[in-house]
Amino acid sequence: MSDSKEPMARFYSVIPAGGIGSRLWPLSRASAPKFLHDLTGSGQTLLQDTWERLAPLSGADRIVVVTGVAHKTAVSEQCADLIQNNLFLEPSPKDSTAAIALAAAILVRREPDVIIGSFAADHVITDNKEFTECVREAVAVAATGKIVTIGIEPTEPSVGFGYIKAGDKMDLPFAKHAREVAKFVEKPDIEKARKYVASGKYLWNAGMFIAPASLILSVLEKTEPELHSKIMILAEAWGTASQEKVFEDTWPTLKKIAVDYSVAEPAAAEGLVAVVPAKFGWHDVGDFAAIAELQSGGKRNHLAVLGDVTVLSEKSSGILVSETGRLVALIGLDDVIVVDTPDALLVTTKEHAQRVKNLVDSLKVTGHSDVL
Amino acid sequence: MSDSKEPMARFYSVIPAGGIGSRLWPLSRASAPKFLHDLTGSGQTLLQDTWERLAPLSGADRIVVVTGVAHKTAVSEQCADLIQNNLFLEPSPKDSTAAIALAAAILVRREPDVIIGSFAADHVITDNKEFTECVREAVAVAATGKIVTIGIEPTEPSVGFGYIKAGDKMDLPFAKHAREVAKFVEKPDIEKARKYVASGKYLWNAGMFIAPASLILSVLEKTEPELHSKIMILAEAWGTASQEKVFEDTWPTLKKIAVDYSVAEPAAAEGLVAVVPAKFGWHDVGDFAAIAELQSGGKRNHLAVLGDVTVLSEKSSGILVSETGRLVALIGLDDVIVVDTPDALLVTTKEHAQRVKNLVDSLKVTGHSDVL
Numbered sequence: 001m002s003d004s005k006e007p008m009a010r011f012y013s014v015i016p017a018g019g020i021g022s023r024l025w026p027l028s029r030a031s032a033p034k035f036l037h038d039l040t041g042s043g044q045t046l047l048q049d050t051w052e053r054l055a056p057l058s059g060a061d062r063i064v065v066v067t068g069v070a071h072k073t074a075v076s077e078q079c080a081d082l083i084q085n086n087l088f089l090e091p092s093p094k095d096s097t098a099a100i101a102l103a104a105a106i107l108v109r110r111e112p113d114v115i116i117g118s119f120a121a122d123h124v125i126t127d128n129k130e131f132t133e134c135v136r137e138a139v140a141v142a143a144t145g146k147i148v149t150i151g152i153e154p155t156e157p158s159v160g161f162g163y164i165k166a167g168d169k170m171d172l173p174f175a176k177h178a179r180e181v182a183k184f185v186e187k188p189d190i191e192k193a194r195k196y197v198a199s200g201k202y203l204w205n206a207g208m209f210i211a212p213a214s215l216i217l218s219v220l221e222k223t224e225p226e227l228h229s230k231i232m233i234l235a236e237a238w239g240t241a242s243q244e245k246v247f248e249d250t251w252p253t254l255k256k257i258a259v260d261y262s263v264a265e266p267a268a269a270e271g272l273v274a275v276v277p278a279k280f281g282w283h284d285v286g287d288f289a290a291i292a293e294l295q296s297g298g299k300r301n302h303l304a305v306l307g308d309v310t311v312l313s314e315k316s317s318g319i320l321v322s323e324t325g326r327l328v329a330l331i332g333l334d335d336v337i338v339v340d341t342p343d344a345l346l347v348t349t350k351e352h353a354q355r356v357k358n359l360v361d362s363l364k365v366t367g368h369s370d371v372l
Numbered sequence: 373m374s375d376s377k378e379p380m381a382r383f384y385s386v387i388p389a390g391g392i393g394s395r396l397w398p399l400s401r402a403s404a405p406k407f408l409h410d411l412t413g414s415g416q417t418l419l420q421d422t423w424e425r426l427a428p429l430s431g432a433d434r435i436v437v438v439t440g441v442a443h444k445t446a447v448s449e450q451c452a453d454l455i456q457n458n459l460f461l462e463p464s465p466k467d468s469t470a471a472i473a474l475a476a477a478i479l480v481r482r483e484p485d486v487i488i489g490s491f492a493a494d495h496v497i498t499d500n501k502e503f504t505e506c507v508r509e510a511v512a513v514a515a516t517g518k519i520v521t522i523g524i525e526p527t528e529p530s531v532g533f534g535y536i537k538a539g540d541k542m543d544l545p546f547a548k549h550a551r552e553v554a555k556f557v558e559k560p561d562i563e564k565a566r567k568y569v570a571s572g573k574y575l576w577n578a579g580m581f582i583a584p585a586s587l588i589l590s591v592l593e594k595t596e597p598e599l600h601s602k603i604m605i606l607a608e609a610w611g612t613a614s615q616e617k618v619f620e621d622t623w624p625t626l627k628k629i630a631v632d633y634s635v636a637e638p639a640a641a642e643g644l645v646a647v648v649p650a651k652f653g654w655h656d657v658g659d660f661a662a663i664a665e666l667q668s669g670g671k672r673n674h675l676a677v678l679g680d681v682t683v684l685s686e687k688s689s690g691i692l693v694s695e696t697g698r699l700v701a702l703i704g705l706d707d708v709i710v711v712d713t714p715d716a717l718l719v720t721t722k723e724h725a726q727r728v729k730n731l732v733d734s735l736k737v738t739g740h741s742d743v744l
Contacts, residue, residue: 026701310740312731315724327716327743329398329731332724338717344699345712347719352687352704359684359701368682371699 151203523575
């Protein structure tokens with residue numbers, strides 16, 4: 001059956017839109033997570049940027065968004081072309097396996113030979129043409145029965161990302177760049193990161209997976225049989241009269257596990273994973289330092305400004321994010337991060353950008369959940 | 373006539389409450405200048421602190437406040453015991469000579485032998501008992517026909533203040549500390565400041581003057597005859613039916629000149645000025661760095677907080693001033709200055725605290741006078 005159809009005709013885009021982005025507090029909140037913000041100054045949100053990248057590949061009618069029930073309205077507003085039938089709502093966050101497997105299980109019931117590509121709603125990609133070509137190649141490879149990831153050629157020895165060790169080149173006429181995946185490795189220390197980059201064999205793991213939905217589910221069935229069977233029950237109930245009841249009973253019991261552990265790594269160990277190396281600019285914009293870097297475009301002593309705000313800056317660099325429009329004056333601050341929101345103000349430096357997560361944790365503990 | 377009355381019975385306190393305090397923007401504004409703020413965390417404003425220091429000396433009914441018409445209501449509210457007849461309103465700011473000479477000229481018409489003491493509304497003094505004793509001694513010396521200043525014994529070679537070079541000790545049984553003033557010197561560079569302090573002969577000029585009002589006016593008559601004669605015309609009209617008309621005509625034409633130049637320095641050259649050295653803690657709190665110093669009480673790595681605000685601070689020192697009550701999170705900032713007001717936010721460091729004035733100047737130029 002699969003062979004008779006063009007691979008791209010089988011393709012469905014899946015956008016898991018979850019994760020608050022704690023390191024981007026106080027901009028990113030439970031009620032307005034990272035993907036609902038314009039962090040690039042593009043004039044649209046990261047979710048909308050993601051949508052625009054995927055619509056030409058799968059068609060807008062073949063994009064699924066998996067998100068929390070709380071974001072139903074915001075997502076529907078931001079993605080005007082999203083078919084309501086393609087909006088999969090999670091009653092509570094259950095990590096990436098649940099989100100992707102649910103999408104796979106629902107879609108495979110619609111089209112048994114469907115190939116899904118999962119792309120986070122809150123990453124930044126700066127070259128859509130190159131992205132499109134990589135996804136097309138990945139889909140073609142996926143059609144041969146592989147889980148295909150897109151690996152970003154590293155531009156620096158980052159310790160903020162996991163890496164993919166690429167193996168031999170695959171011998172496919174329609175996929176000139178694809179390689180086997182030897183293994184996935186966790187975020188390294190700087191020494192290891194330098195070695196990885198110097199070797200030329202390691203790529204950044206951008207968390208993009210393209211695979212036949214049936215293959216993802218069959219791997220999951222082996223690695224997490226209980227989770228798999230619950231997902232299948234949920235998918236079966238999807239769109240039926242019993243949906244609400246089944247979700248109410250089953251969803252809260254789902255195991256929280258990242259798809260890297262439940263599917264990608266075990267599949268790689270069995271030689272089932274391929275990688276398409278990519279040169280496009282990519283970032284997970286995990287903290288304000290990353291946004292500042294993106295905005296500055298590599299320029300030093302640059303002050304990036306996000307928001308409609310009057311800034312008086314003297315001898316200052318870093319980033320200002322304003323949601324209030326109040327006048328902001330900065331004097332003599334290097335690599336500063338200022339985030340000005342109606343009920344909370346953050347001031348820190350790029351060096352300490354990662355510590356924002358700890359701060360959010362302490363806000364939870366100290367009873368300030370009203371600003372989270 | 374003078375000899376028959378106790379010197380303290382002749383004493384009137386004068387509080388010139390002018391000056392916006394540009395270096396304290398955005399807290400201090402044209403509409404809410406420095407003296408109307410609580411910058412010490414005492415629970416009352418600098419003006420109220422000044423009032424409380426002076427009331428026991430002159431009596432509350434013998435305190436004059438000279439301020440801009442715009443501050444009439446705020447000053448009256450903050451100084452509940454201020455007699456309306458002792459509130460002298462300036463139609464526009466004309467520097468310290470106009471303010472003090474007007475007070476002197478009005479009061480000398482009420483009491484020809486009045487001794488006035490002029491004390492800025494926006495300085496901080498930390499030992500009221502020592503202050504009281506110094507003023508009493510200064511009043512006693514003033515009664516002998518001197519302009520008496522109070523000179524603060526320097527605790528460091530500050531370049532932020534002018535200095536007074538003390539001369540010989542005066543041979544007065546009722547004034548054990550008073551000395552002649554050799555001269556006033558401008559704010560020095562750090563080298564000079566070190567020499568001044570090492571010599572033991574120099575005191576900080578805190579801008580406090582105690583003198584018979586008639587003596588101040590007679591010095592002014594010689595140094596600035598036109599300004600003197602206009603002030604006399606204004607004082608004559610004060611409280612009469614023609615007051616409004618005379619002020620409207622004359623006030624705008626007054627020369628702007630600091631009382632240091634028009635009275636203190638020329639009088640010192642003629643041997644008419646004495647100084648009472650003082651050990652009390654004094655500061656003009658000219659910028660946020662000074663407030664941070666005051667608040668920290670010399671402790672290092674201390675974050676001072678002014679305002680009713682929740683602060684989450686990690687590895688941060690300096691000062692946070694909040695007028696909004698928004699939650700503020702600070703991470704990894706040394707000697708930072710954050711001033712959070714409803715329509716403007718300032719972030720800088722103690723090192724750059726003086727530059728706030730330049731910023732305010734540029735706000736004027738760029739048409740942002742709405743936040744000044």
